[in-house]
Amino acid sequence: MLTSVLVCVVSLTLFWMAAFTLWWQMHAWRTPETLAATRFERPSGHGTLTFSLLVPARHEQAVLEHTVRRLLLSTHTRFEILVIVGHDDPGTAEVAERVAAAAPNRVRVITDTHAAKNKPKALNTALPHCLGEVVGVFDAEDQVHPALLSHVDHAFRSTGADVVQGGVQLINFHSNWYSLRNCLEYFFWFRSRLHLHALKGFIPLGGNTVFVRTDVLREAGGWDPECLAEDCDLGVRLSSRGKRVVVAYDAEMVTREETPGSLMSLLKQRTRWNQGFIQVYRKRDWLRLPTLGQRMLARYTLMTPFFQAFTGIVIPLNVLVTFLLHVPVHVAVLTFLPAVTAFITFVFEIVGLHDFGKQYGFRIRLVHYLKLIAGGPFYQFLLAGAAVRAVWREQRGRNEWELTRHVGAHLTREDVTS
Numbered sequence: 001m002l003t004s005v006l007v008c009v010v011s012l013t014l015f016w017m018a019a020f021t022l023w024w025q026m027h028a029w030r031t032p033e034t035l036a037a038t039r040f041e042r043p044s045g046h047g048t049l050t051f052s053l054l055v056p057a058r059h060e061q062a063v064l065e066h067t068v069r070r071l072l073l074s075t076h077t078r079f080e081i082l083v084i085v086g087h088d089d090p091g092t093a094e095v096a097e098r099v100a101a102a103a104p105n106r107v108r109v110i111t112d113t114h115a116a117k118n119k120p121k122a123l124n125t126a127l128p129h130c131l132g133e134v135v136g137v138f139d140a141e142d143q144v145h146p147a148l149l150s151h152v153d154h155a156f157r158s159t160g161a162d163v164v165q166g167g168v169q170l171i172n173f174h175s176n177w178y179s180l181r182n183c184l185e186y187f188f189w190f191r192s193r194l195h196l197h198a199l200k201g202f203i204p205l206g207g208n209t210v211f212v213r214t215d216v217l218r219e220a221g222g223w224d225p226e227c228l229a230e231d232c233d234l235g236v237r238l239s240s241r242g243k244r245v246v247v248a249y250d251a252e253m254v255t256r257e258e259t260p261g262s263l264m265s266l267l268k269q270r271t272r273w274n275q276g277f278i279q280v281y282r283k284r285d286w287l288r289l290p291t292l293g294q295r296m297l298a299r300y301t302l303m304t305p306f307f308q309a310f311t312g313i314v315i316p317l318n319v320l321v322t323f324l325l326h327v328p329v330h331v332a333v334l335t336f337l338p339a340v341t342a343f344i345t346f347v348f349e350i351v352g353l354h355d356f357g358k359q360y361g362f363r364i365r366l367v368h369y370l371k372l373i374a375g376g377p378f379y380q381f382l383l384a385g386a387a388v389r390a391v392w393r394e395q396r397g398r399n400e401w402e403l404t405r406h407v408g409a410h411l412t413r414e415d416v417t418s
Helices: 002-025 032-037 064-072 090-102 119-129 148-159 177-200 214-219 230-240 263-283 292-302 304-324 329-334 337-360 366-396 413-417
Strands: 051-057 079-086 107-112 134-137 163-165 168-170 210-213 245-247 255-257
Touching (some): 002 304, 177 366, 210 214, 210 230, 230 292
Parallel strands (some): 051 134, 079 107
């Protein structure tokens, strides 16, 4: 009897978790009006805001020069670029100094002298040097559209926003079996899910292509130097202060990035993000959100690592119990409820992959759809493993920064040689 009750509770829990996640994931596609509202408006007039663009770079000599050169092509005329390099990273520093020398009126190099390096410490090192009215953050491998700053400028002026979050998209979907799912995951998150969060007044910001008014950022104390998800933490703190966040996604304007180059690199990246979410949850800033609905959304979102770890452990056990133990027929039927949401999710992902290809001009073949379906369980197993590892590391007090290295897999031959 107890086993049957336990199986029913677990099955219903998994079903509702999957259903909520799918519903939020589908937010942008619910109506044509909702989809249209997610895009940048066309800029009108000349940009009036000034931007300080921060580019933290650690062991990124392979991609940094291309990123800065792309930023220098911006059609907006009022910006500066601050490249932040570590004092113990001569290779990246050499590249940074070279690009700064080529554009001395636009590019400055800031040296991070912290003994233990991480991204938030690098960003905080540069914050006092920012001269612009808006601070923007980009990663060292980013491919940024020249017109992005003009669109962001218009978004600030037309909405009165304190923060503008632009889109980020992994591009190299063809590199390996998991890159396809990794790209689609970003597509759903920035194309749809973040818009829901902005609408509800609680948002875990993305790590780059995020723009914050400088006075708002300084008032908030910058980034948490010890948090492994400094972007999420900043979004939670600003949301709890009632700051207005606008999210805009346009396939032409997205910042293009590459997927992690190996499974181990992806595992470590997701571990870092999950552990960062746990840290933000434990800080409890989200409890200062004004409404119960916002706090419930925050709690559920920030507890995602626990849910992923739970599903990774429980689903195999649930299947074994169903087939190996004798349970009533109605209980056995209930155990297949999560499979219903999984099937609907697969259908939605297939449609999403088609839309991804259409948006970015990629030819999506049958083999890609087959890869998407076949790789689903393995990718979820990897995410669950990263979540379990994050919980374990947090409990052990291990919070060193595991760096994700980049090689420019998202760049075309023209990008590299131009």
